[in-house]
Amino acid sequence: MGALASLGAFLVSFLPRAVAQGIPLLYGSTGETITEKAGNLNLGIPGIMYVGGISGVIGAFLYEQRLNAGAPVNAFLIIMIPLVCSLLGSLMMGLIYSFLTISLRANQNVAGLSLTTFGIGFGNFFGGSLIKLTGSEVPSIALTTTSQYFSKKLPFADNLSWFGKIFLSYSFLAYAAIIIAFVTAYVIRRTRIGLNLRAVGENPATADAAGIPVGRYKYVATCLGSMIAGLGGLYYVMDYACGVWSNDAFGDRGWLAIALVIFTVWRPDLSVFASILFGGLYILYLYIPTGTRLALKELYKMLPYVVTLVVLIISSMKKKRENQPPEGLGIPYFREER
């Protein structure tokens, strides 16, 4: 009984943290899945998530400046301003990528990596220079007011027992991530739009011949994917990091999100669980006792990457027809190619 109880206590403390870690990954992988279903391998996702985060931060920062000047807090604006800013920021990134790869048929890998360089630089630059640029007096970017609104839990969560802690203790962006993932999965598998989208990614020439506007589908899917991924950045800074922006803190989550897409065989519904699993792997080192040998913790931090590698290898070894990437992934489409 004692062992069971301590396991329960462990889960109650571990699971919510795993979920909180998993949500940015879920946003990123859902966004990337939509993009990849349209045949675009967007390696710019890490950069886009930075931009999504910092754009929200800039919006919130400017709004909080006004609050500091004495304006009253408007609950609607304090949510909407960062949200809209974040969406616009990542939309811009999506448009850059789309323009380069779809309209100009550029190499997707190069365009994506450039976007990541640019996006991370953009995030760190404004993260490090915002205070200077706006000439404000604060010592660091800590958007605590905004964060309070973003991390509001379900109203009845605290009163409940372990059930509440595990299932109800998250903010609206976390639930939104899960809903978006399930809706995306449904749209891809069960609707006409989803069917057309899959055709665009599998075989654009066929989709084109069937009268599907290939370019438009690619544009919309890529931009929508970017915006969803960008929300991951916003969630991270506003909820997980309590509104404190520190440069490079978001780290490599964007790359893990891309890896998750393969892990979940292009199914955002599976990604809900997989991202929580990855979120758990990400923080597992905190729970493994290492005693005085602190260095070991660094090795445990390898876990998510090693697991990704193992999954990559296994999924490539058993080639199941339905579990392969979209056939047209990574190839620019030019109708008159012959």
Add this chain to the structure above:
Amino acid sequence: MRNITKTFGSTVANENAQLDIYRGEILAILGENGSGKTTLMNMLAGIYYPDSGQIYYDGKEIVIASPGDAFSYGIGMIHQHFKLVNVLSAAENVALGLKEKGRFNIKKVAARIRELCDQYGFELDPEEKIYNMSVSQKQTVEIIKVLYRGADILILDEPTAVLTPQETEKLFRVLRNMRDAGKAVVIITHKMSEVEELSDRVVVLRKGAYVGDVLTKDTNAEEMTNMLVGHKVTLEIVRPEPVNPKPRIEVKDLVVRSEEGILKLKNISFTAKSGEILGIAGVSGNGQKELLEAIAGLQPVESGSIRYIRDDGGSDELVGRDPYDIQRMGVSLSFVPEDRLGMGLVGSMDITENMMLRSYRRGHTFLLDQKKPHSVAEDVVHDLSVNTPNLETPVRRLSGGNVQKVLVGREIASAPKVLLTAYAVRGLDINSSYTIYDLINEQKKQGVAVIYVGEDLDVLLALADRILVLCDGQVSGIVDARETDKYEVGMMMTRLSKKEKEA
């Protein structure tokens, strides 16, 4: 269609082409490979956009800028390379791009497909995934896709190239039904027999230009051939007598299984002799590719043996060796693959670099010898009159016929003992084809054992000494090309060989 011109880079695909299509009629578009038939039709289907010229529909000028535009005028095209998404089911493929009102319901689509099947006599399971389908089933999906959209004008691009005669017969029945239902059917072909059998009217194209338009019943094969090639040609191919034939390659009980585990070759046995051309006939996809690849060491063999017999009478086993080993043993196999650019040449490399593919390993240094291949390239370009700006042009930029010449030229330049060719004249004009036939005959005279996989029975009968007929991965017979006829070989291709009947 009036005054249509379309160019790709420096190649003119269509020049001032024109065409009329009427309802309730089957129109055949006849032309050599590369005469611009497909390009012209692609412009009608919205795949390509003409550089200049106009298209009229019921007397009004229209613009077809995309396949969507084509559909709105009831134009549907069945392409030679099927435009299907492999991981989706038949019904899903049909539903692609449809703009029906109401909730999306794949079951309703499937039910409508079954109706269409009944109406025209197709057999198809709408829930089957495309990657599990045979070629003729895929074609059925394509046709249903077009019918589902209520097309009035159906364009079929060489629909019979991949079908057995029985399947062809079935298809023709369906097409006649459609004509009788008032639809316009356009069939692109280069086979005279199909024109005669099926069409009401025929339009002939030559080198991208419109040559003539006649009612099928008012013409005959000879007249059409004249329109097709521009001047009378003798279909005579020289066939020198074999010189001192000796067994060169001996294949025994060869069994090959594809990666997916499907039996591709079942107990194949035959002997190819030096100084002789062994033709291989069969509907494409019946094991020709696997057979040649097995001999060249590119295809894993499940059981059986392939022996190479040296001049001194000794022999070497080829099974289990990789392609390079087979070359190094002194056995030269020269293989013109079906898919020229994808397997045999590197499109991004120039002619010289492509010449090196066979020979670059020569010499013991770490460095490449680039001088010799350069002179080989010069010779090939000169001897086969390859049309290229210079030797530094990437082969991808050459036209199909010239790519083929580069490939065949290189294979022959390596002075083989055994020359394997598959579809060596596919996509070549008549003159280039004859150049290739001459080259192959030249090799035969020098005592090379030639194995020639072809699709045109007339050519096989005229060129080869013996013909091996493959059907469903088995040898349905080996006949003397001088004594057999098209009818007999055609019957064997569809599994009606004497041996089979007795069994």
Add this chain to the structure above:
Amino acid sequence: MREKVHEPLFHIVKRKSLNWYRAWGIRILAILIAFALDALITTMVTGLNPVGVYGAIFKGSFGTARKFWVLMQNIAILLCVSIAVTPAFKMKFWNVGGEGQILVGALATAACMILLGDLPTAALLPIMIVASIAAGALWGVIPAFFKAYWNTNETLFTLMMNYVATQLVAFFVIVWEVPKGAGQIGIINQSTQNGWFPSIGNNKYLINILVVAALTVFVYFYLRYSKHGYEISVVGGSEKTARYIGIKVEKVIMRTMALSGALCGIAGLLLVAGTNHTVTTSISGGRGFTAVMVAWLAQFNPFAMILTSFLIVFMERGASAISSDFGLNASYADILTGVILFCIIASEFFVNYQLIFRKKERKED
């Protein structure tokens, strides 16, 4: 039926071929546009006039003799990584694992210097060279092995290997930290300077630059004139053709990635033994990614990479000078670099395609 549809304004066709000087003309134009955009952005952020921006960038990278040599040293390292990833890219193997391969090379170098610190430099250096090359090559061969036999996605594989390498370095940094609890190794062998590259004349960076120059020439000749290089092009051009002529594709993939990894390992060696004399998780500074772009911009020509890596490093140094002058974050350089990259990527479209505007024709003549 629809009424008259408007005709498309233009349509896109592939170019036949473009003279090399026109192609490079388009690219240079793109770079100039990017410079203009960068100047505009900088003016907006700092209020400097556009000419002043480039004055500042120029001063920031060439200003003093020391700045000049730091610039050269940075170009050398970036160039080294760029030529390292090139053979793999020519093979269409997307090696974005340069970071990890540099890190393990650096780690191996540092390990030799720490564990064998008592050896004199002359004995230590060969061991360090071998160790860094071996470590980098190993890191390159692992993804290549899985790519060759199971077609495992190499982009993600090499990416994940980066983080495995990062954590490996993080682990050893703590194991070897000086003093305990400092979280960093500090300068290795500061007093003895064992395992440090010797200065040539008075210049401690010259040896790095010379090594990279030699490697650049080597890679150029390897790719252009050797049988290996030819095989790489064939595999990259068409894997089917490669198999058809009997090239062992698996072997070529692994051999090439071993070379790629080894060269990255050497970059790690140069960073530790020639420049920093320590190892940190951020020692490669994103060069593994930047190099992908440098190589691609240079169309995989090692000599052209001298120019492209100069362009990138020059902008980076200049931009970081500007950002420190104005108290801004150093990531400013990434934004300017990003703009340049976007412009050049976009320019490739105009090299390969051309727009044809449809002229209205008179109906019926």
